[in-house]
Amino acid sequence: MTPSNTENTYFNRELSWLQFNGRVLQEAEDISTPLIERLRFIGIFSNNLDEFFKVRYATIKRIADAGKGGRSFLGGKSAAELLEMITQTVIKHQKTSLRILDDIRKELRKENIFIIDETEVTESQKPFIMDYFVSKVSPALVTIMIGELEKFPSLKDSAAYLAVKMVMSKDDTIFNTKNNYALIEIPKNVERFVVLNPEGDKQFLIILDDLIRYCLHYIFNIFKYDSISAHMIKITRDAELDIESDLSKSFIDKISKSVKNRSTGDPVRFVYDKKIDKETLQFLMQKMGIDATDSIIPGGRYHNRRDYMGFPSLGRKDLQYEKIAPLPIPGLNLQGSLLDKISSKDYLLYAPYQSFSYVVKFLREAALDPTVTTIKITIYRLAEVSHIASSLINAAKNGKEVTVQIELQARFDEQANIYYAEQMQSEGVKLIFGVTGLKVHCKACVVERQEKDKVRRYAFISTGNFNESTARIYTDYTLFTANQKIVKELNKVFDFFEVNYKVKKYNHLIVSPHYTRNAIYSLIETEILNNIKGKKSGIRLKLNSLSDYKMIDRLYAASRAGVKVQLIIRGICCLIPGVKGMSENIEVISIVDKFLEHPRLYIFENDGNQKMYISSADFMGRNLDNRVEISCPIYDDEIKQEINDTFNICWSDNVKARMINDKQDNAYRKNDNIKVRSQFATYEYYKNKLEA
Template sequence: MTEKVDTHIHNRNQYNNRELSWLQFNARVLQEANDKKIPLLERLRFLGIFSNNLDEFFKVRYATIRRIVEAGKTGRSFLGGISAKDLLEEITQTVIEQQAHSLKILSDIQKELQKENIFIINETEITPTQSKFISEYFVRQVSPAMMTIMIGELDEFPSLRDSAAYLAITMVMSKEDDTFEAKHNYALIEIPRTIDRFVVLPQEGNKQYVIILDDLIRHCLHNIFSIFKYESISAHMIKITRDAELDIDSDLSKSFIDKISKSVKDRSTGDPVRFVYDSSIDKRTLQYLLQKMGIDKTDSIIPGGRYHNRRDYMNFPRLGRPDLQYEPKEPLPIPGLSLQGSLFDKIVEKDYLLHTPYQTFMYVVKFLREAALDPKVKTIKITIYRLAEVSHIASSLINAKKNGKDVTVQIELQARFDEEANIEYAELLQSEDIRLIFGVKGLKVHTKVCVIERLENHKLVRYGIISTGNFNESTARLYTDYTLFTADQRICKEINRVFDFFEVNYQVRKYNHLIVSPHYTRKAIYHLIDIEIRNKKAGLPSGIKLKLNSLSDYKMIDKLYEASRAGVKIKMIVRGICCLIPGVKGMSENIEAISIVGKFLEHPRLFIFENSGDTKVYISSADFMGRNLDNRVEISCPIYDQDIKKEILENFEIGWNDNVKARVISIKNDNAYLKNNKPPVRSQFKMYDYYLEKLEVN
């Protein structure tokens, strides 16, 4: 489905463009790679994250802007006052600069690694001993997995895989070779994805050596092309990124799983939107490739370094060097909530809050495991957006079904870049006779909730989970998120009502406690902001605190500007896109905003309203983006437990006081670090200490 957009008129002085703001976020990731205080191998990981982020950006956001250009539209009304054509050019220029900076950072890191006796070598630096190892490794591991395409003699250029890395081979043929008519001939070698990109070579003394798979293949070029006679041979890396927007088939005879599956497969033939090449490639080869591939001026053509797909640095080998990595921290238990006894017995007495990764995600798994075994549990309903590759959540649901529970799973098949994984899980769950719901037509289901019904004293009692993040063991180690465990029947009844909406979605339900998109969130947040404006004008305590992943909805920004002009103080922690411009006199002088990028990915959404001293706190799955407010099913949940409310407010203050990893969001868009004369506070480290202290007190 094409996302609906806000079409009211605005200009670049009033809003940051969404795409350029996202590139500013990715620049903050690059700052982490450049931070010499971060362990070396972690800096490489941040380089990989930067590159992976950029790949996804071009597949989706750049591709969307390109479609606007091809449709002959300017797009100014929903691009923040810039035309789509100018935006494409500005994106390309910004990315070229960032890529150049990332290459310099990589070079600096490699020099620092050498001081630690870790050497990333290329094919020109291989010793005879290493050559023997590499040749054997190539024959055993690489050659069987490698695909080599002789493109010089093909009538039709082959379709290249999205985001795969290729070595473009140029052979200058000798006069004795009569295999080809042309003097220059070309081939493509696809770098195998099934083999680790970094090959660890035998250690020599205290020195460790790593060679990138690309260079290992370069070393073996004469082996690969031994049947040809050539005067010279060269290899340069290229990569294309394709449009990854899903175009859903409207054929009513097909199941939804089949439609999504086909749409995902069609990505492999999507239009190219970015072509990255080794800037040292000769012009003849470059022009040959561009012509054959049909790359034109609306595509982003970016000269790069010798290596592409630097996202693989996320998995750079650890080499047995814990001193070059973050010190591991064991996730903590929730005070007063043991994993040994029954969670239900505890949750029925009071609400509990889980804050991952500082506290262990095993509470979510334990909740579902207990529900699967407990004979009193009759039904389990859960929403799934992204699951771990090996999911204890899925196995718990299957276990529950085998034990006779009525299990309903709302699974979102259009979770971007997880569609194939979710299709596989859907088919697995379906094969176990678990009841599946595939959402609401035209809406993604992005909320993360679970409700179970348990028979207690001949009465059904509901227990619920509401989370800001996915039910995913893997990301729970890397993303910060809140999960509320509750037996508050007011909340659990309304979670159940959301599942009723999935079943019969032509009826709009009413909620007295939860704020639910797409029908109520925008209006409810406007109302809460209006209360703060009224309180400020009446001289009552007022203020707004927000923690978001992204803020891009222009109408919501206008509402925050209105509050600022009324004198309401607004503090925002926005990790990613921020189209609001803080600190502008007459528009947003009462708004301050920071972004925290560090060891973990900041993922919770918090809405905090002063409310004349009776503070209202919500945890949410929704960002302030048009899609979350109007085009998705999202839930914002009020926090009624006073201890949990206090905990969340203290958490926000820890983040707000960060002066190590916080960047100031301002009209300058320079990602300046927040500096002051206070003792250093690195909020993510401080947060772990906060929960450690809570355990000691209890």
């Protein structure tokens, strides 16, 4: 397909991702979102953007720096064109985010919550601030006098700095220049939002940056200057891991070193306070070697706004989402044996509507049960304090054979995974570090139990990580099963991790990288043929991302054949729906709300005998061809109905659903139907099931 056709046939992946982040920003702007949660969405928006620049922007910059066009890879746009489009979109979003932030602060004042700056500190607040600075902040500060340094210091990736300018007085005898400069690194080990003493009904906070600004004279009181000012800057660096090939080092050591080297990666984005004076800005850019292919973003007074994700609650429950109590799974009691229950029936967990404790309980029971001999599990992202890891260590101490396939290259979670890998290894857990050239992204666990004269297997397979922290905010399906057809094939996947030159065959699971692409092609083709024959057809998918052009072409073919396709895509969607003669039978919505929509779900109508899979795989090239992924069939009719019900609830959303269309305008889906906010309605659905 020619580049011009490519541009008219697919949305660009990077620009589509920016549209997704625009939907996150919409949540910060939505006045129906609780006020403190709106601030937290600003934090999520900013954190997303940081990761985007570290990975995706950095990749495109590498293509541009290599002098390659990259049009076929980048959806019809050259790398240089795309870098400029990204920068302009980000500048627009940043401008919007600053306006939203200003609006939120005004609304906070109406609620008697005041975020003050250094010019608003009162005499009564001064003693607390100075004491806090001397005891907590000053010991953590790194201050570098850069005015006369021959070599400019290397700035840390994503750290925020105050660029300080001193205009020296005529009495100064230390410096040779009229203007002198320093950098203050904002410490990460001090709370970004400092809560001051309340005054009556009024609550006060000062951002750490402004507290430091207030104390500039204390920091630089050995110098004689006429004026002093401080403006924030931040650099984002290329986060690609360059893993050395030294055979004498362990894989853990190589990954650990590579993660540390991220701090010195090439700069890809420079953000600065747009009120900084030109002289200071030029001085900094010249010293840092910022060039035209870097993204240079004029920003606001504060950077690292991802810290707003941790904005303090201030005891104001009325300004936050109401916390929901995760529900139990009907018929599955946490007080009894899960394995005994699962032996006779499959159960489905849908977190966070239902309790993630079932996953931990499954592993804790397996660790203690004297008839359990073996536990095998894949780990992609662990919580900072992981009950999963402690359960596996407990099992090993009880003499179980515990095998953990741990992905050390889980982006931005490498350090936590390395920590737990070393801990588990020291306690006798057998670790497998993936398959050469492939990330292991599937989420599965198999337990073997000696029952009388035979071994029986039990398993859980999930669409999301085994992580207690994210399970509170990510929606994900987990299937508990003792269906021996499924668990036997799961065991084959673990065999593949250890002997990966042998490609296994599967009759039930769909496994990447060998089978997923062709299996999905075949399922789509069946729907096309069924529709042509006048049989029931239809495709319903729920994904995080849809970017694989070949897969999109198959969905276009289904649309042209008259198959109705319903897609719920949270993030990247390179498919253009609703285009006559190409995709007129495809509808796409995206839901961004209180929880992060994370499950991957495939439903094929199959002439009334539905084929349904929960999966760890999005429809991206990496998931289909370059990762180990598992798509697990749903055979239990009750669970099938439950999944259909929850998909239908999502599809009915007309409060938080956005239409993905050729305009790329993130328009909310509006209709005259009864208002359905799918995440709230899903919780009610499970409450009703429990009562029934």
